[in-house]
Structures are given as structure tokens and as C-alpha cells.
Amino acid sequence: MLDQDCLFCKIIRGEIPSSKVYEDEEIYIFRDISPQAKIHYLVVLKDHFAEASLMSEEQAETLGRAIRKIGLMKSELGLEGGYRIAVNTGDDACQSVHHLHVHVLGGEKLGESMC
Ligand code: AMP
Numbered sequence: 267m268l269d270q271d272c273l274f275c276k277i278i279r280g281e282i283p284s285s286k287v288y289e290d291e292e293i294y295i296f297r298d299i300s301p302q303a304k305i306h307y308l309v310v311l312k313d314h315f316a317e318a319s320l321m322s323e324e325q326a327e328t329l330g331r332a333i334r335k336i337g338l339m340k341s342e343l344g345l346e347g348g349y350r351i352a353v354n355t356g357d358d359a360c361q362s363v364h365h366l367h368v369h370v371l372g373g374e375k376l377g378e379s380m381c
Contacts, residue, residue, distance in 0.1 A: 269314040274365040278312055287343065293332045298369070305344050305373030309336065316364040317355045329366075336370055345372040352380075 268275040276282045278294050285297035287307060298306040309332050313325055321329065333351065340346055349372030354361040 267314055268312070269365070272314055272365045273363050274308075274310050274367060275314050278310065288335075288339065292328050293335065295336075295370075302369075303350075303371040303374060303376060305349075305371065307343065307370040309333075309368040309370060310365060314365055317361070317366055318353070321366070329368075332368065336368075343370075343372075345370070347375075348372060350376055 268279060273282065277284045277296065286294065287297065288295040291312070293309060293311055295307050295309050298308050311325060311328055311332065313328070315321055315325065318326075336343070336345070336349070336351070340349065343349075349370055352369045352371070353366065354369070
């Protein structure tokens with residue numbers, strides 16, 4: 267279910283342009299507009315929910331499949347050297363878009379610090 271006013275739902279619907287790299291019936295992967303590494307993707311489930319505590323069991327399984335998909339596609343995504351995934355949740359983590367999304371960073375040697 268998509269949300270009328272959500273930025274990422276609008277991107278999924280094609281109402282706002284994005285640099286899409288992959289899409290299937292469950293997930294949508296696109297480039298972050300403000301990359302924090304040489305490669306920075308956002309992976310979003312097509313279902314709208316703000317954060318993990320609001321996920322159904324089925325959506326949790328979809329999120330697992332999305333993370334597996336990143337691994338399976340790592341070469342075509344340019345991530346063969348490794349990558350970092352992060353999910354910002356809530357104000358302390360500076361979540362700015364309230365549609366759960368996975369940041370995928372790589373394409374270069376990342377810093378050891380997580381923040
Ligand atoms: P977060 O702060 O974890 O909620 O992440 C939101 C991310 O969305 C940030 O890294 C933004 O750079 C990114 N972002 C915001 N608007 C767009 C957009 N129109 N297209 C691609 N990425 C976006």
C-alpha cells in the first residue's frame with residue numbers, strides 16, 4: 267500500500283524522477299540524490315511503513331529478501347569489493363523520510379567509523 271504524500275511512494279509511482287537501478291514487484295532500488303559514498307543506493311519496499319516496528323511478518327520477509335537481493339546483485343551494482351547497509355530509524359538517527367529504506371554504501375573503501 268502506497269501513501270499519497272510520501273516522497274518515496276511518489277518516486278515508486280514515477281511521480282518524482284529517480285535514478286532507478288532495479289525494480290521488481292516488491293522492491294525499488296535507486297541512487298541517493300546526495301551520495302555519502304562513491305556508490306549510494308536506497309532500497310525501498312513498495313509497501314509504505316515508516317519503520318521496522320510497524321512492519322508485518324510478511325513485510326519483514328520482504329525486507330530479508332531485499333537484503334539478499336543486494337548480495338546477489340553486488341557485482342552488477344558495483345559492490346563486489348564490499349558494502350555497508352544502514353537503516354536510519356527515528357530522530358536520534360536523523361531519519362528524514364518516513365518510509366523504511368535501506369542505505370547501501372560502497373564502491374570505495376569506507377571509513378571504519380559507523381557515524
Ligand atoms: P534518511 O535520512 O535515512 O531518512 O535518508 C533519506 C535519504 O533520502 C537521504 O540520504 C536523502 O539524500 C535521500 N533523498 C531525499 N530525496 C531524494 C530524492 N528525490 N531522490 C533520491 N534520494 C533522495
